[in-house]
Amino acid sequence: MRGEHLGELEELILLTVGSLYPEAYAPAIKKELTEKMDRKVVMSSIHTVLSRLENKQFVKSKFGESTPERGGKRKRLFEITPQGFQALEALKSKRDALWTNMLQIMPNPS
Amino acid sequence: MRGEHLGELEELILLTVGSLYPEAYAPAIKKELTEKMDRKVVMSSIHTVLSRLENKQFVKSKFGESTPERGGKRKRLFEITPQGFQALEALKSKRDALWTNMLQIMPNPS
DNA sequence: TAATAAATTCTACAAATCAGAACATTATAT
DNA sequence: ATATAATGTTCTGATTTGTAGAATTTATTA
Numbered sequence: 257m258r259g260e261h262l263g264e265l266e267e268l269i270l271l272t273v274g275s276l277y278p279e280a281y282a283p284a285i286k287k288e289l290t291e292k293m294d295r296k297v298v299m300s301s302i303h304t305v306l307s308r309l310e311n312k313q314f315v316k317s318k319f320g321e322s323t324p325e326r327g328g329k330r331k332r333l334f335e336i337t338p339q340g341f342q343a344l345e346a347l348k349s350k351r352d353a354l355w356t357n358m359l360q361i362m363p364n365p366s
Numbered sequence: 367m368r369g370e371h372l373g374e375l376e377e378l379i380l381l382t383v384g385s386l387y388p389e390a391y392a393p394a395i396k397k398e399l400t401e402k403m404d405r406k407v408v409m410s411s412i413h414t415v416l417s418r419l420e421n422k423q424f425v426k427s428k429f430g431e432s433t434p435e436r437g438g439k440r441k442r443l444f445e446i447t448p449q450g451f452q453a454l455e456a457l458k459s460k461r462d463a464l465w466t467n468m469l470q471i472m473p474n475p476s
Numbered sequence: 477t478a479a480t481a482a483a484t485t486c487t488a489c490a491a492a493t494c495a496g497a498a499c500a501t502t503a504t505a506t
Numbered sequence: 507a508t509a510t511a512a513t514g515t516t517c518t519g520a521t522t523t524g525t526a527g528a529a530t531t532t533a534t535t536a
Binding site for chain 4: 258259260261263264265266297298300301304305308322325326327328329330
Binding site for chain 2: 271
């Protein structure tokens, strides 16, 4: 595995992990992506991506305490690492620069 | 073809096409991505993506006039369509909302 | 202990991206 | 006119990223 760039879903999930702190786990991430981003995604995709992000050291995880709910496995809680945050920032600032550039050149995109 | 979302490179190239108007063609896009985004990419990827973006109607293209240069094929010039612009805007506004959320929750990401 | 709920892990597949070779077109030099 | 060099595009196959659903694990309640 090379892991050269941050894919489209990888970036969204990384952002969502940050945005959901400290309760970021797969089902909550799915809900957030669906509701706030209109981004359909199945649970297993989220797990796949989270695992890849953890390999890249952009997130870290631990198991949550058992809560007095209905039952089921313990949550695996994720949080973003400084490296992950930096990766997001780098992407954002560069994309924003292109945006600025584009708007100067074509303020009316019709 | 499903074309459900805008991939990571698709988004960058679409943005670059806008940012380079009216001289957006593959070699110029490669240069821009390399220099402004530190995004390495080979020429053929750019052509592949441009072709996909054209199928999605996010860009349109025409051949450039023959310029008095050293020689070679005519440039295929791309420009972003209103649909393409809207797609970029939608993505940006949603991502920005997640960013705002994340920064409120964790202003110090260490 | 059986049933149910919640969540994660596994397995196979599809789409996006990468990489480099092959090809086509135009201009200049001979 | 023909060969050569420059410029860009298209083709083919491999790798990475994303999708989908079944299977499994763990905990609670009847």
